[in-house]
Amino acid sequence: MQTNPPETRNDMSTRDSILGLLSDEEVARVSTAEGAAHLVDGDEYLDLERLDQGVLKAMAQAQATPMGQVLPRKSVTSGTWTKVLGHLGRPAAH
Secondary structure, eight states, rough: OOOOOOOOHHHHOOOOOOOOSSHHHHHHHHHHHTTSOOOOTOOOOETTOOGGEEEEEEOSSSOOGGGGGEEGGGSSOOOOOOOHHHHHTEEEOO
């Protein structure tokens, strides 16, 4: 069984600052998404526990990512998604 390294203060700060970019409506949509069983095949998301992996795509046959730790792209506006990626130092794909 693989264990994850302990989360650093910087990781928590980055995650918190990313969540701070979301509007109240987007926060509500992300919270609603947390109640879903899984992402749909092909959905793009950020794993908030592993931001160094960048944007990921859900795959039906892959191990399910716990919904409480993801930021699905479809839960935020394109403007917010671009801000989030900019905050991570990654360009937005078009």
